[in-house]
Amino acid sequence: MPELPEVETTRRGIEPHLVGHRVTRLAVHEPRLRWPIPEAVRSLENATVASVTRRAKYLLVTVPAGSALFHLGMSGSLRLCTDGAARRKHDHVEMTLSSGGILRFHDPRRFGCLLWQPTGDGVHPLLARLGPEPLSDEFDGEILFRAARGRRIAIKTLIMNAAVVVGVGNIYASEALFAAGVRPGRAAARVTRAESGRIAQAIKTVLARSIEMGGTTLRDFVDSDGEPGYFAQSLAVYGRAGEPCGVCASPVRQRVLAQRSTFWCPTCQR
DNA sequence: CTAAATACCTGATGGC
DNA sequence: TGCCATCAGGTATTTA
Numbered sequence: 001m002p003e004l005p006e007v008e009t010t011r012r013g014i015e016p017h018l019v020g021h022r023v024t025r026l027a028v029h030e031p032r033l034r035w036p037i038p039e040a041v042r043s044l045e046n047a048t049v050a051s052v053t054r055r056a057k058y059l060l061v062t063v064p065a066g067s068a069l070f071h072l073g074m075s076g077s078l079r080l081c082t083d084g085a086a087r088r089k090h091d092h093v094e095m096t097l098s099s100g101g102i103l104r105f106h107d108p109r110r111f112g113c114l115l116w117q118p119t120g121d122g123v124h125p126l127l128a129r130l131g132p133e134p135l136s137d138e139f140d141g142e143i144l145f146r147a148a149r150g151r152r153i154a155i156k157t158l159i160m161n162a163a164v165v166v167g168v169g170n171i172y173a174s175e176a177l178f179a180a181g182v183r184p185g186r187a188a189a190r191v192t193r194a195e196s197g198r199i200a201q202a203i204k205t206v207l208a209r210s211i212e213m214g215g216t217t218l219r220d221f222v223d224s225d226g227e228p229g230y231f232a233q234s235l236a237v238y239g240r241a242g243e244p245c246g247v248c249a250s251p252v253r254q255r256v257l258a259q260r261s262t263f264w265c266p267t268c269q270r
Numbered sequence: 271c272t273a274a275a276t277a278c279c280t281g282a283t284g285g286c
Numbered sequence: 287t288g289c290c291a292t293c294a295g296g297t298a299t300t301t302a
Contacts, residue, residue, distance in 0.1 A: 108281065160296090258275095259295090
């Protein structure tokens with residue numbers, strides 16, 4: 001399940017292999033992703049990649065005519081194959097580059113997407129209503145506190161809302177709230193300004209640390225399977241129901257909030 | 271406007 | 287060994 005750190009690590013990994021290189025061939029083997037892959041992505045062919053950027057969990061591969069917009073969904077991965085390995089099952093799209101490498105979009109569950117945004121056509125609708133990037137200065141405790149005014153939903157549900165802040169997935173939501181000492185089920189409106197500050201800071205710290213780890217753990221995803229599994233050893237509460245909290249040894253608790261498994265320490269979090 | 275539920279999909283896992 | 291049921295999960299969309 002690619003969360004923001006995995007998406008950013010993927011971006012950093014593929015960027016040097018794409019920018020400045022020409023797409024010599026685009027092969028769409030399975031257009032039925034979350035939305036059908038539009039014909040317009042053919043504009044990539046014979047174009048030279050200008051940049052590879054990220055917005056929330058979307059990756060944008062930009063050429064002069066526009067941007068290919070990838071989302072990895074829950075099971076997607078982008079890996080660069082330079083070793084001539086054969087296409088595997090669920091490799092839905094292949095971008096062959098002038099360097100000889102092939103960028104392969106692999107997504108067994110097909111929750112991902114590949115869309116097209118023409119140059120000069122404004123911001124894609126999927127990106128238009130997104131909140132600030134969690135690692136930017138634009139996102140802080142104050143903006144979180146204000147977003148929480150009058151909201152009865154759980155604070156965890158609020159920080160997972162992309163209109164409030166992007167890139168906080170189910171795993172890191174629990175992790176950040178543990179780091180901030182706030183219980184995930186607390187009503188958003190009952191979180192204080194000071195706690196909002198700690199939560200915002202925790203989101204930044206947890207994500208940044210994970211990106212750093214991705215830099216080492218995922219470094220060689222080129223020619224590898226690109227699916228490193230999770231850094232489970234670094235998760236404090238996620239997936240650890242019943243296990244002793246690493247700080248106070250209380251058993252970690254689990255419940256479902258807004259259809260999502262949620263984990264917390266009843267002692268360290270209030 | 272908010273909040274909750276739903277849909278999309280396949281692989282892994284557990285029970286029998 | 288096989289088969290069925292359950293679960294996981296990002297997020298746009300639908301419903302209340």
